[in-house]
Amino acid sequence: MTFEAYQLPPEHEAIRAALREICLDKIAPNAAVTDETGEFPQASYDALCAGDFHAPHIPTEYGGAGADALATAIVIEEVARVCASSSLIPAVNKLGTTPLLLAGSPELRQRYLPPVARGEAMFSYCLSEPEAGSDAAAMRTRAVADGDGWLLDGAKRWITNAGVSEFYTVFAATEPGGGPRGISAFVVAKSDPGVSFGAPERKLGIKGSPTREVYFDGVRLPAGRLIGAPGEGFPLAMRTLDHTRVTIAAQAVGIAQGALDTALDYVTQRQQFGRAVAEFQGVQFMLADMGMKIAAARQLTYAAAARSERDEADLPFYGAAAKCFASDTAMAITTDAVQLLGGYGYTKDFPVERMMRDAKITQIYEGTNQVQRIVMARQLLKGVAA
Ligand SMILES: Cc1cc2nc3c(=O)[nH]c(=O)nc-3n(C[C@H](O)[C@H](O)[C@H](O)COP(=O)(O)OP(=O)(O)OC[C@H]3O[C@@H](n4cnc5c(N)ncnc54)[C@H](O)[C@@H]3O)c2cc1C
Numbered sequence: 536m537t538f539e540a541y542q543l544p545p546e547h548e549a550i551r552a553a554l555r556e557i558c559l560d561k562i563a564p565n566a567a568v569t570d571e572t573g574e575f576p577q578a579s580y581d582a583l584c585a586g587d588f589h590a591p592h593i594p595t596e597y598g599g600a601g602a603d604a605l606a607t608a609i610v611i612e613e614v615a616r617v618c619a620s621s622s623l624i625p626a627v628n629k630l631g632t633t634p635l636l637l638a639g640s641p642e643l644r645q646r647y648l649p650p651v652a653r654g655e656a657m658f659s660y661c662l663s664e665p666e667a668g669s670d671a672a673a674m675r676t677r678a679v680a681d682g683d684g685w686l687l688d689g690a691k692r693w694i695t696n697a698g699v700s701e702f703y704t705v706f707a708a709t710e711p712g713g714g715p716r717g718i719s720a721f722v723v724a725k726s727d728p729g730v731s732f733g734a735p736e737r738k739l740g741i742k743g744s745p746t747r748e749v750y751f752d753g754v755r756l757p758a759g760r761l762i763g764a765p766g767e768g769f770p771l772a773m774r775t776l777d778h779t780r781v782t783i784a785a786q787a788v789g790i791a792q793g794a795l796d797t798a799l800d801y802v803t804q805r806q807q808f809g810r811a812v813a814e815f816q817g818v819q820f821m822l823a824d825m826g827m828k829i830a831a832a833r834q835l836t837y838a839a840a841a842r843s844e845r846d847e848a849d850l851p852f853y854g855a856a857a858k859c860f861a862s863d864t865a866m867a868i869t870t871d872a873v874q875l876l877g878g879y880g881y882t883k884d885f886p887v888e889r890m891m892r893d894a895k896i897t898q899i900y901e902g903t904n905q906v907q908r909i910v911m912a913r914q915l916l917k918g919v920a921a
Contacts, residue, residue: 543605543837550606554613557586566618569743570889573735575699576743579621583614584654590628594636597648604778604843608785608836615789616796619893620743622789624657626782627695627744630901631658633775634704634720638763647702647722656701661691661723661749662772668693669906671706672715672769676751678707685709685761687721687729687754693900697747698732701725705751706768713766720768722760729754740892777854778843780901784836784857787865787897791829794865794872794890798822801876801885812875821875825868832861852911852920859907862897869894 543551561582569576583589592607593599602610607629615622628651635644650656667673676689687707694703703723710717723730733748763771799822802813812818839857842850869891873880880887898904914920 541834547606547609550602551609551613553586554588554610557582557588558613558617562614562621563617566621567883567886567889569618569620570740571742571883573742575696575745576618576621576624579614579618579743580624580654583621583624588614589624589654590632590651590658591625592629592636593632593648593652597644597652599648599652603840604781605837605840608781608840611782612785612789612792612833612836615786616793618743619786619790619890619896620741622786623695623741623744626779626786627660627700628658629782630660630695630775630779631700631702631704633778634660634762634771635722637774638720638767638771639722640759640762642759643722643762650701657696657699658702658704659694659696659700659749660775661694661703661705663691663693665690665692665748669903671772672718674706674708674718676705676707677711678709678719678721678756680709681755684758685721685756687723687751687756689751691749691751693736693746694749695744695746695900697749698725698735698745703749704762705749706772709765709768715769716766718768718772719765720762720771721756722762723751723754723756727754727756739895740889741896776901777851780854780858780907781836781839781843783897783901784832784839784854784861787858787861787894788829788833788836790890790894790897791825791832791861791865791868794869794887794894795822795825795829797885797887797890798825798872798875801879805877818875821871825871828864828868832857832864836861849914849920852914855902855907855910855914858897858901859904859911862894862904865894865897866891 562579587600591600591602595601611622678685678687705721705723709719729752731750736746805812836857839853842853872887
């Protein structure tokens with residue numbers, strides 16, 4: 536009898552192997568240029584589309600690959616291992632479309648998911664605002680009932696892939712003063728009259744992933760664009776994040792693994808005091824700690840992915856724990872990788888300085904790691920976790 540409890544199924548290993556090949560061949564060679572120019576990595580998008588890995592989570596009934604949450608996490612992990620900016624293509628397509636998958640009407644899903652599955656459109660997620668970040672329910676964007684539809688006004692900030700994406704899930708207050716119970720979710724298209732974008736933010740990392748403000752100026756939305764029922768937007772936004780924090784954890788694991796790959800390669804080549812620096816115990820202990828932390832982060836991420844797939848009651852705890860632990864791990868490991876490359880690690884001649892800059896965002900977006908700790912503590916106190 537075999538014991539397979541902690542073994543990835545062969546199809547998941549096959550996905551990792553397929554991705555590894557695409558990533559080394561088509562994505563890694565452009566990662567430094569993407570970081571340097573700050574341009575959207577179109578070559579990565581095309582390569583991911585060719586393999587059906589650009590939005591792998593979309594169910595087959597909408598023309599997608601139908602990848603489960605674990606397979607989707609592995610896709611994102613492998614892409615992030617070579618280029619964090621490119622890993623935001625599958626990650627943000629999942630973030631933008633998850634509200635539809637959780638609560639969208641059959642008509643909304645049939646209209647908006649197939650173009651994403653075919654690679655003709657990307658989907659972004661608009662929750663944050665200039666004055667409403669961690670306290671997202673304090674949003675000022677408003678949607679007012681107007682005839683048989685809605686009129687949307689306001690501004691969203693920090694929207695990943697804004698301008699490149701065709702479609703947006705937008706959260707807006709529909710009951711002034713209603714707080715979290717007065718927020719609703721809508722699908723908005725880039726082509727809707729009244730939608731416009733700010734200039735790309737000038738960021739520390741993930742430079743190939745455009746981050747922009749999105750403005751809504753009297754945007755008329757037909758009634759059918761509402762996702763779920765009026766007033767159900769905020770719980771939907773939070774439920775979405777429970778699932779997609781797993782993808783950020785996977786991104787962080789990938790960045791950390793990429794940094795360890797580079798460090799291992801370097802320390803075996805680099806000679807000082809007449810031998811490879813890998814022979815020094817001080818270096819070996821750093822490598823051991825890096826490998827140990829990545830293994831722990833990966834296991835927690837995969838356990839959270841399994842809970843996401845089964846939509847289990849303790850997903851909020853596991854999603855937050857995986858995102859928090861893996862992103863703190865990515866920051867520590869990329870910093871150590873720079874250290875192990877010495878002066879060379881501090882230059883653009885090697886990818887670890889980029890990885891260190893890219894790792895930082897995983898501690899901030901989809902809720903800062905302070906917010907993750909709030910989520911975890913609440914779940915523990917409610918008795919729903921660990
Ligand atoms: C590159 C990038 C891409 C992003 N992509 C998207 C996207 O696609 N869609 C989207 O909707 N948003 C996106 N965001 C927004 C991101 O989720 C927010 O930046 C994040 O939630 C934090 O909000 P804030 O920046 O307003 O910080 P604030 O909420 O102002 O927080 C400032 C500091 O105070 C701390 N803090 C706040 N409240 C508490 C508390 N109660 N207890 C303890 N500490 C607290 C925070 O942890 C942080 O350290 C993105 C952000 C960036 C930078």
